[in-house]
Amino acid sequence: MTMRGRILTSPPVTVLLVALAWLAVVPLFNIEPRYLPPLGDVYAEAVKLWPDLLAGFWRTFLETFIGFIAGALIGIGFGTAFAYVRLLERAFFPIFVALQSVPVIAFGAIVVIWFGNTILAKVVIALYLAFFPVAVNTLRGLSGVNPGRAALLSSFGASNWQSFLMLALPSAAPVIMTGLKLGISLSLAGAIVGEWFGDTVGLGVLLLQALYFEQVTRVWVLIIACGLLGALLYGALSLIERRYVWWQFD
Amino acid sequence: MSSEGIQNGGMAARSKASVIPPHLQLVNVWKRFGSEPNRTVAVSNVDLSIAPGEFVTLIGPSGCGKSTLFNMIAGLLPPDSDGSILLSGQPQPDGALLGKIAFMPQKDLLFPWRTVLDNATLALEVEGMSRRKARAKAESLFPEFGLMGFERHYPHELSGGMRQRVALMRTFLFERDLILLDEPFGALDALTRAMMQRWLLDIWERHKRTVLFITHDIDEAIFLGDKVMVMTARPGTIKQTETIALPRPRDASVITSPDFMEIKRRLLASVEEESMKTFALSRDAADRKTMS
Numbered sequence: 001m002t003m004r005g006r007i008l009t010s011p012p013v014t015v016l017l018v019a020l021a022w023l024a025v026v027p028l029f030n031i032e033p034r035y036l037p038p039l040g041d042v043y044a045e046a047v048k049l050w051p052d053l054l055a056g057f058w059r060t061f062l063e064t065f066i067g068f069i070a071g072a073l074i075g076i077g078f079g080t081a082f083a084y085v086r087l088l089e090r091a092f093f094p095i096f097v098a099l100q101s102v103p104v105i106a107f108g109a110i111v112v113i114w115f116g117n118t119i120l121a122k123v124v125i126a127l128y129l130a131f132f133p134v135a136v137n138t139l140r141g142l143s144g145v146n147p148g149r150a151a152l153l154s155s156f157g158a159s160n161w162q163s164f165l166m167l168a169l170p171s172a173a174p175v176i177m178t179g180l181k182l183g184i185s186l187s188l189a190g191a192i193v194g195e196w197f198g199d200t201v202g203l204g205v206l207l208l209q210a211l212y213f214e215q216v217t218r219v220w221v222l223i224i225a226c227g228l229l230g231a232l233l234y235g236a237l238s239l240i241e242r243r244y245v246w247w248q249f250d
Numbered sequence: 251m252s253s254e255g256i257q258n259g260g261m262a263a264r265s266k267a268s269v270i271p272p273h274l275q276l277v278n279v280w281k282r283f284g285s286e287p288n289r290t291v292a293v294s295n296v297d298l299s300i301a302p303g304e305f306v307t308l309i310g311p312s313g314c315g316k317s318t319l320f321n322m323i324a325g326l327l328p329p330d331s332d333g334s335i336l337l338s339g340q341p342q343p344d345g346a347l348l349g350k351i352a353f354m355p356q357k358d359l360l361f362p363w364r365t366v367l368d369n370a371t372l373a374l375e376v377e378g379m380s381r382r383k384a385r386a387k388a389e390s391l392f393p394e395f396g397l398m399g400f401e402r403h404y405p406h407e408l409s410g411g412m413r414q415r416v417a418l419m420r421t422f423l424f425e426r427d428l429i430l431l432d433e434p435f436g437a438l439d440a441l442t443r444a445m446m447q448r449w450l451l452d453i454w455e456r457h458k459r460t461v462l463f464i465t466h467d468i469d470e471a472i473f474l475g476d477k478v479m480v481m482t483a484r485p486g487t488i489k490q491t492e493t494i495a496l497p498r499p500r501d502a503s504v505i506t507s508p509d510f511m512e513i514k515r516r517l518l519a520s521v522e523e524e525s526m527k528t529f530a531l532s533r534d535a536a537d538r539k540t541m542s
């Protein structure tokens with residue numbers, strides 16, 4: 001890519017361009033605030049909402065993060081077990097697929113009954129959503145290990161454990177990363193939906209309140225806040241990927 | 251060690267075969283893949299015997315079962331139950347050969363996430379050597395392998411020939427008395443190849459390891475080997491074993507000597523006959539397919 005192309009596609013520049021377009025479009029087409037409020041109003045609303053917004057941001061971040069980490073660990077664990085124990089895969093994989101087709105809203109109801117309106121309930125929903133893509137991709141990555149490389153390691157007398165650590169895990173890492181990136185976005189959605197079942201703090205809570213009172217400007221503040229949180233989480237994972245898991249799966 | 255020493259050592263080993271068991275012995279080794287009607291017999295009835303310290307080259311048409319034979323010797327593939335593999339006179343049950351033989355597969359199979367240095371130390375790490383010690387050991391070999399300055403590079407930054415040399419270094423660092431090399435110089439240009447051949451002979455004469463070496467190149471087979479074994483078209487079996495009595499150490503001029511030419515003429519006829527069969531076979535198969 002050229003230098004200019006790189007600058008044009010860098011995230012801060014994209015954000016700036018969208019903001020400029022927003023500033024220009026609202027007066028230009030005389031858009032009603034109900035559809036798209038002026039950017040200045042949205043900014044003012046954010047300032048007004050600041051302490052709640054910050055608390056909500058932090059809370060939703062925490063739910064997402066804890067749920068995602070737990071879901072990722074469990075997902076990698078199950079994916080690994082499935083990859084090495086065919087019987088386990090045949091017995092449990094279909095169950096997970098079936099579970100996965102239960103809409104999160106339905107599942108969320110029972111979670112809230114079990115855990116109440118605690119942070120734990122949201123963490124569990126975030127976990128539930130992150131788990132599946134991570135497990136599937138771990139299974140896919142570990143089953144796709146190059147047989148030639150595996151044979152080479154056995155010819156050196158490597159144990160199964162050594163093969164796992166030295167070959168299977170690093171060669172599956174790029175695929176697992178894909179699962180994690182899917183998982184983190186789903187975790188965020190899970191945490192927000194979880195808050196809709198009832199709570200007092202969180203971006204989801206604020207969003208629901210704004211919706212009830214038809215505070216369109218506030219809804220836009222929250223859309224931006226959720227987008228920011230999602231972008232931060234995803235960006236952090238991408239950074240880790242670029243730094244530590246840069247090779248291709250083959 | 252002088253060249254005479256090697257020659258005599260090899261001869262002695264051969265004449266005293268009853269006293270010193272062959273380093274490697276294959277008795278009636280077969281490998282059949284799949285079941286009827288799609289059965290492929292990859293290797294059939296292979297008998298061979300290699301003395302300690304001997305350099306044997308194996309040549310044969312593409313697809314005749316050379317790599318399959320190597321996989322069996324490396325312990326990666328069990329031979330069919332009608333034959334057996336003996337190491338220093340000891341029969342080796344399935345799986346017993348793993349970890350006993352330094353095997354360099356046909357593809358370099360480098361690990362893309364490891365630097366050149368850490369690829370070279372792979373076997374040492376498997377053996378439990380500390381990373382620091384393994385690296386120190388490998389680092390000293392870099393000049394010899396023409397890879398100095400590339401220690402911290404990743405495989406995708408290397409040329410095909412360099413990757414092959416990394417794979418070769420990895421094999422040498424797995425210090426076993428028997429080395430299997432599956433077309434190690436296949437990806438190298440002619441100049442580098444000639445250099446690597448002489449370098450390999452030099453290493454071999456100093457370290458006295460037993461080498462079994464697959465190649466498609468008759469010159470290479472003769473130049474390197476104490477013995478050249480020719481395999482038939484699939485199902486591969488040993489068709490002919492030619493002892494190469496050319497004096498060692500051998501240098502580039504050997505290739506143009508009359509003795510060399512004479513051996514080459516004989517082997518060429520034999521190898522070409524098998525190659526023709528490979529193509530005739532596949533043509534027959536194609537004919538049968540179109541007819542049915």
Ligand SMILES: Nc1ncnc2c1ncn2[C@@H]1O[C@H](COP(=O)(O)OP(=O)(O)OP(=O)(O)O)[C@@H](O)[C@H]1O
Nearest residue numbers: 283284290292311312313314315316317318319484
């Ligand atoms: N796992 C397998 N399953 C079925 N057939 C196989 C398998 N491995 C090898 N073969 C067949 O066995 C035959 C010999 O293959 P092999 O790789 O040993 O040949 P080769 O002599 O090494 O050829 P080349 O010189 O091209 O490397 C081929 O016909 C191949 O299709």
Ligand SMILES: [Mg+2]
Nearest residue numbers: 316317318356
């Ligand atoms: Mg081969």
